Amino acid sequence: MSKKNLEYLINRKDNQYEVVIGLEVHAQVLSESKLFSDSATKFGADPNTQVSLVDAAFPGMLPVINEFCVKQAIKTGIGLNAKINKRSVFDRKNYFYADLPQGYQISQFKDPIVGEGKVILDMPDGQKEVGIERLHLEQDAGKSIHDLDPQNTFVDLNRSGVALMEIVSKPDLRSPDEVSAYIKKLRSIMRYLGTCDGNMQEGSLRADVNVSVRAKGSKEFGTRCEIKNVNSIKFMQMAIEYEANRQVDLIEEGKSIDQETRLFDTKKNETRSMRSKEDAHDYRYFPDPDLLPLEVSDEFVKELKNNIPEMPDDKKKRFIDEFKLSPYEATILVSDIDTAKYFEEVVFKMGKNKDMKLAVNWITGELFAVLNNKNLEISQSPVSAKNLAILVNLIKNGTISGKIAKTVFELMLDGDKDPQKIVEEKGLKQQSDPKAIEALIDKIINDNREKAIEYKQGKEKLFGFFVGQAMKASGGKANPQLINEILKKKLQ
Amino acid sequence: MSDITKQSLTELVKNIKDKKLSSTEVAKAFIDRSEKSKELNAYITEDFTSALDKAKKFDQKPNLDLKLPGIPMAVKDLFCTKDVKTTAGSKILNNFVPTYESTVTDNIWREGAILLGKLNCDEFAMGSSNETSFFGNVQNPIDKDLVPGGSSGGSASAVAGQLTPITIGTDTGGSIRQPASFTGTVGLKPTYGSCSRYGIVAFASSLDQAGPMSQNVKDCALLQEVISSYDPKDSTSIDFKRNQYSKELTNNIKGKKIGIPKEYRVDGMPKEIEDLWQKGIEYVKDCGAETIDISLPHTSYALPAYYIVAPAEASSNLARYDGVKYGFRAKGENLIDMYEKTRSEGFGTEVQRRIMIGTYVLSSGYYDAYYLKAQKVRKLIKNDFDEAYKKVDAILTPSTPSSAFKIGEKTNDPVSMYLNDIFTVPVNLAGLPGISIPAGYDSKGYPLGLQIIGKAFDEQSILNIAFAMEEKINFRNKITDWWIK
Numbered sequence: 001m002s003k004k005n006l007e008y009l010i011n012r013k014d015n016q017y018e019v020v021i022g023l024e025v026h027a028q029v030l031s032e033s034k035l036f037s038d039s040a041t042k043f044g045a046d047p048n049t050q051v052s053l054v055d056a057a058f059p060g061m062l063p064v065i066n067e068f069c070v071k072q073a074i075k076t077g078i079g080l081n082a083k084i085n086k087r088s089v090f091d092r093k094n095y096f097y098a099d100l101p102q103g104y105q106i107s108q109f110k111d112p113i114v115g116e117g118k119v120i121l122d123m124p125d126g127q128k129e130v131g132i133e134r135l136h137l138e139q140d141a142g143k144s145i146h147d148l149d150p151q152n153t154f155v156d157l158n159r160s161g162v163a164l165m166e167i168v169s170k171p172d173l174r175s176p177d178e179v180s181a182y183i184k185k186l187r188s189i190m191r192y193l194g195t196c197d198g199n200m201q202e203g204s205l206r207a208d209v210n211v212s213v214r215a216k217g218s219k220e221f222g223t224r225c226e227i228k229n230v231n232s233i234k235f236m237q238m239a240i241e242y243e244a245n246r247q248v249d250l251i252e253e254g255k256s257i258d259q260e261t262r263l264f265d266t267k268k269n270e271t272r273s274m275r276s277k278e279d280a281h282d283y284r285y286f287p288d289p290d291l292l293p294l295e296v297s298d299e300f301v302k303e304l305k306n307n308i309p310e311m312p313d314d315k316k317k318r319f320i321d322e323f324k325l326s327p328y329e330a331t332i333l334v335s336d337i338d339t340a341k342y343f344e345e346v347v348f349k350m351g352k353n354k355d356m357k358l359a360v361n362w363i364t365g366e367l368f369a370v371l372n373n374k375n376l377e378i379s380q381s382p383v384s385a386k387n388l389a390i391l392v393n394l395i396k397n398g399t400i401s402g403k404i405a406k407t408v409f410e411l412m413l414d415g416d417k418d419p420q421k422i423v424e425e426k427g428l429k430q431q432s433d434p435k436a437i438e439a440l441i442d443k444i445i446n447d448n449r450e451k452a453i454e455y456k457q458g459k460e461k462l463f464g465f466f467v468g469q470a471m472k473a474s475g476g477k478a479n480p481q482l483i484n485e486i487l488k489k490k491l492q
Numbered sequence: 493m494s495d496i497t498k499q500s501l502t503e504l505v506k507n508i509k510d511k512k513l514s515s516t517e518v519a520k521a522f523i524d525r526s527e528k529s530k531e532l533n534a535y536i537t538e539d540f541t542s543a544l545d546k547a548k549k550f551d552q553k554p555n556l557d558l559k560l561p562g563i564p565m566a567v568k569d570l571f572c573t574k575d576v577k578t579t580a581g582s583k584i585l586n587n588f589v590p591t592y593e594s595t596v597t598d599n600i601w602r603e604g605a606i607l608l609g610k611l612n613c614d615e616f617a618m619g620s621s622n623e624t625s626f627f628g629n630v631q632n633p634i635d636k637d638l639v640p641g642g643s644s645g646g647s648a649s650a651v652a653g654q655l656t657p658i659t660i661g662t663d664t665g666g667s668i669r670q671p672a673s674f675t676g677t678v679g680l681k682p683t684y685g686s687c688s689r690y691g692i693v694a695f696a697s698s699l700d701q702a703g704p705m706s707q708n709v710k711d712c713a714l715l716q717e718v719i720s721s722y723d724p725k726d727s728t729s730i731d732f733k734r735n736q737y738s739k740e741l742t743n744n745i746k747g748k749k750i751g752i753p754k755e756y757r758v759d760g761m762p763k764e765i766e767d768l769w770q771k772g773i774e775y776v777k778d779c780g781a782e783t784i785d786i787s788l789p790h791t792s793y794a795l796p797a798y799y800i801v802a803p804a805e806a807s808s809n810l811a812r813y814d815g816v817k818y819g820f821r822a823k824g825e826n827l828i829d830m831y832e833k834t835r836s837e838g839f840g841t842e843v844q845r846r847i848m849i850g851t852y853v854l855s856s857g858y859y860d861a862y863y864l865k866a867q868k869v870r871k872l873i874k875n876d877f878d879e880a881y882k883k884v885d886a887i888l889t890p891s892t893p894s895s896a897f898k899i900g901e902k903t904n905d906p907v908s909m910y911l912n913d914i915f916t917v918p919v920n921l922a923g924l925p926g927i928s929i930p931a932g933y934d935s936k937g938y939p940l941g942l943q944i945i946g947k948a949f950d951e952q953s954i955l956n957i958a959f960a961m962e963e964k965i966n967f968r969n970k971i972t973d974w975w976i977k
Contacts, residue, residue, distance in 0.1 A: 059588065060572045061690075062690055092808050098827055103808070155816070289728075290728065
């Protein structure tokens with residue numbers, strides 16, 4: 001596959017345009033309590049039940065940094081191969097809104113906790129490196145609810161003060177597919193580290209998307225527009241497509257692009273202007289005098305570094321080297337930490353005499369299909385890794401056929417039953433005794449003499465009939481390979 | 493025992509411990525005098541009934557090991573007090589009752605003291621005369637229609653007028669020391685980080701400090717011992733070894749080196765202040781200390797730097813008073829309209845002025861020229877002190893450039909009002925401890941104070957120097973009880 005074919009370009013008459021995309025991802029830090037208070041952060045709690053005096057900005061209340069959130073941010077920085085800044089500063093970003101109780105958001109403006117880094121994307125045409133500009137810690141705002149009352153807006157402060165990591169990429173992305181791969185990779189990295197659950201439905205991961213276009217081959221960046229707060233990969237892709245085409249159309253019409261903030265309307269599939277550069281807020285950033293600069297020691301960072309788990313890129317390499325998986329298989333299995341964990345447990349439980357290919361096929365085939373149908377995460381799998389390993393081993397050692405295995409698998413789904421027991425209870429063990437099969441086949445040939453003669457006369461299609469009969473007679477348990485061998489002998 | 497209210501805190505503590513006085517007797521005496529002193533307008537909220545109940549409860553089972561056993565005390569209305577209205581002198585918090593207690597007041601109640609009520613102050617502690625309070629002027633017990641200073645004007649008036657045996661104020665640019673100076677009382681601004689800011693309505697976070705205001709230095713030392721504590725709830729609280737300030741208090745300051753900064757001899761300073769300062773120099777010498785001329789070259793930049801940094805922080809700190817969550821809310825057509833009306837009607841003129849100054853200096857395009865520059869000046873001022881403290885143990889200056897002025901005299905001249913803070917502001921900018929003690933009178937008989945500035949965390953030294961000077965000065969406040977009919 002040549003790289004050229006995969007290039008994402010927008011074509012107009014004689015002109016081709018390249019799309020330049022940079023993302024500001026807001027990832028909710030996985031933490032029991034908020035960034036500057038000890039309130040809980042559980043998703044879906046009743047409104048205003050997870051709000052402390054600090055979160056609601058009562059007079060005289062002061063923020064105190066949650067060390068765990070700092071660790072989470074540093075770990076993420078390590079996962080992004082980024083520079084960890086030993087000194088960072090919390091600033092106040094001042095603006096008025098009903099769901100911003102302090103009247104300012106505590107964020108990091110000039111001195112973020114994490115500096116430049118990079119992530120590697122596996123694209124169909126090879127690997128692509130995306131630069132990370134920075135990662136900083138900040139508070140989330142509350143939620144304004146406008147549709148509960150005709151006159152009033154309600155405010156839920158449960159989210160107020162929850163820790164977010166804002167991960168800013170360099171403008172290195174060039175297509176909706178790369179954006180998708182980038183988000184998935186970030187999500188994967190953070191889930192490996194346990195620093196963000198990556199749950200986009202619950203808003204744990206959302207992004208501001210910066211889009212600009214330029215004539216193919218141009219080195220200059222075009223004027224960019226920022227599409228605010230897009231909360232699914234699909235919407236990001238749709239928004240980019242729409243926005244890139246809109247900008248190209250403007251250029252083609254000889255018009256200029258205004259630098260502005262836009263909103264993506266998911267119902268109409270279009271972006272709309274929210275505010276222009278002239279209307280941009282003056283946030284009056286200044287260092288928060290309630291907080292001292294955040295200083296972390298080399299030892300602190302080293303300790304965290306030492307406890308970083310194996311990351312997806314390394315794991316993939318190991319799966320290829322150690323388990324002889326294809327790069328494609330390895331990529332699928334490492335993409336999510338829980339899948340990788342599941343796979344490794346299956347490998348472990350299979351013991352010495354294992355069939356890696358078979359295990360991979362069962363996980364990516366039958367198991368994924370079930371999870372997909374039932375809309376479950378692998379962590380909620382109805383079949384445990386242990387039992388799947390037993391099942392694979394039963395196939396491998398010839399106790400059951402692949403076909404029977406599918407029946408057994410169906411039965412395992414109900415309460416994670418032990419496949420060994422299912423096989424025994426239902427008597428599904430494969431019939432592998434050649435004498436018994438021979439007897440069975442003799443009887444079938446005897447009962448179908450005419451068909452046997454026809455076969456011998458050249459009607460070879462009838463072989464399948466005899467296999468079917470033999471299988472049926474054995475209740476599907478006869479070893480298909482033995483049936484084939486014996487039948488061939490007997491019908492000669 | 494008569495004249496309970498004339499007793500110092502130290503005497504009251506001793507008499508209660510010796511069982512010569514009950515908490516109820518003491519509380520009653522101060523409540524009675526407070527009731528008779530409404531004209532001073534020192535209180536915003538009285539909590540007398542509850543105070544008497546607590547005093548009776550204390551007497552039923554007195555714990556005499558505490559440092560402030562059954563001592564009634566009114567506090568500045570900037571400290572959040574659980575279940576007792578806390579206004580910060582503002583209409584915008586007129587109906588605000590905290591569900592929590594500030595660390596400083598909590599420390600006080602835990603040592604056995606009892607809340608008498610909440611004392612008047614300038615709105616959000618922004619003022620030098622207590623004239624910006626939504627709850628009206630406070631009268632100085634020294635003379636009718638005289639300001640008590642600010643922003644802890646109610647606190648100063650209540651201590652000088654003996655409405656409370658002792659009190660606490662807060663000091664952002666001089667708000668403890670200047671009113672102490674104007675009322676002939678003692679006021680200590682501790683080192684930044686000594687007293688927790690948790691539960692104190694914020695004015696300028698990097699400058700605010702709570703501190704004691706008292707009749708004498710010993711009382712001041714005792715209360716400082718109680719209120720100073722390391723508090724994990726305040727990220728700027730500092731974990732250092734705190735002295736037992738009252739126990740370690742000594743008048744032996746022989747050999748101490750006291751710096752006299754030439755830059756504090758400002759243009760147009762009244763001769764009375766100059767003379768007072770000179771007298772102060774003689775006093776410390778009499779005590780066996782040595783005075784050394786020093787230079788704090790950036791002093792003249794302190795006031796402008798302060799009036800950038802403090803409003804900048806205030807403009808952000810006061811953003812939370814938006815009518816959404818608590819406090820005053822005006823009706824509005826929509827959210828923005830509600831904000832504008834709430835904040836226009838809820839904040840007084842001075843607060844609005846400072847919010848606007850603060851918003852301006854933080855605006856993009858102006859930040860570097862104002863805020864950043866002011867922070868650099870602040871660093872230079874800190875360096876001046878660091879340099880001086882290589883040669884001296886403490887610094888002696890006047891507390892204020894004048895004595896108390898008349899109510900209304902400076903209300904239309906904010907700059908002249910701001911000049912009141914000229915000697916106190918550098919101390920806040922550098923985060924150092926400073927104490928003002930009464931040292932004499934001007935020609936009108938109004939008290940004048942001297943300020944002793946210490947090294948960071950060395951409250952003990954300036955308390956000792958103040959204690960030694962106090963003996964020599966032998967100041968007596970001329971309170972005539974003019975307001976009691």
